[in-house]
Amino acid sequence: MSQSTNLSKYTRRYQPCHPLAQYVIAQIDTLEYRAQDIVKAMGYPLKHTMPACERLRHVLSNKHIGLDGSYRDKYFTADEFLAKLFLVLDLPYEPFAEDIAQIKDEIAQGSKPQPQYRLHADVDFNFDGNANWLSRWGASLWTHVDLPIGFAKLEEAARKSIIKERIRTHYQERGANVPYDGTIKGYRLIIELQDKEVYRVEYDLPKSKSV
Structure with missing residues (x-):
């Protein structure tokens, strides 16, 4: 999916490739949260702000929303990152558990040799x-x-x-x-x-x- 042309200064760096990422980005836009504010609220230390912002950008632009392990740090696993992000953005996590499970299943299937x-x-x-x-x-x-x-x-x-x-x-x-x-x-x-x-x-x- 292409990035919306109506994204604000808060979300223009994100290029969502998954509907769930679009949902999260819309909430960021509504709350007018800067990336620095989000990662600080998630608990990242100040010295790790830039890498944490880059991880946020990667997750929201990744077709598997980062669950494929394509971006890691020592503070959060892929699951923990999403859960904490939803909490900070005041989004319910449980309703999307099935979507997240489906993404994980797609990743698992893709890792297996295909005939x-x-x-x-x-x-x-x-x-x-x-x-x-x-x-x-x-x-x-x-x-x-x-x-x-x-x-x-x-x-x-x-x-x-x-x-x-x-x-x-x-x-x-x-x-x-x-x-x-x-x-x-x-x-x-x-x-x-x-x-x-x-x-x-x-x-x-x-x-x-x-x-």
């Missing part, structure tokens, strides 16, 4: 003597079948439906125009985890190019 799905046509190409490595590389790119962004996060039934639709479309559009007089024999889904193949699924051709 990579690659769908491509299994093609027999009839390369002649003039087909150099560049030609062969270009032909291999032709076999790739695009899958939508976020495919790995979909339910299995949704993934199967998309694979079926993409195979049908690819075969309809390209089955009769394979480069180097090639022939599509079928399709293959390869699943990789951390750049290693862990599973593969073979698919037959659709019944007809005109399906």
Whole structure:
């Protein structure tokens, strides 16, 4: 989300990327609190004012509102910082516990290795003597079948439906125009985890190019 053009001198340094941060920033604007006043009320020592203000700016501009551990100091953990900030701004913390839990869950999911799905046509190409490595590389790119962004996060039934639709479309559009007089024999889904193949699924051709 972009920064509002109506932010005052109290909040213009913040660029909220999360609705919860926007809510906090709106309260800062309403109370007309300077960053220095906020961190002082939170309990930061005077000598730590500038780093504390920078942490406040980072948290309110971070897509995970700092819960990803991207900014730390010796005074508050990520959870403690938010709780104290809400207290100082006279905001209820409990109603947003579910939102905060969801952010933490997103962070946890993002830290886990995600499987990579690659769908491509299994093609027999009839390369002649003039087909150099560049030609062969270009032909291999032709076999790739695009899958939508976020495919790995979909339910299995949704993934199967998309694979079926993409195979049908690819075969309809390209089955009769394979480069180097090639022939599509079928399709293959390869699943990789951390750049290693862990599973593969073979698919037959659709019944007809005109399906």
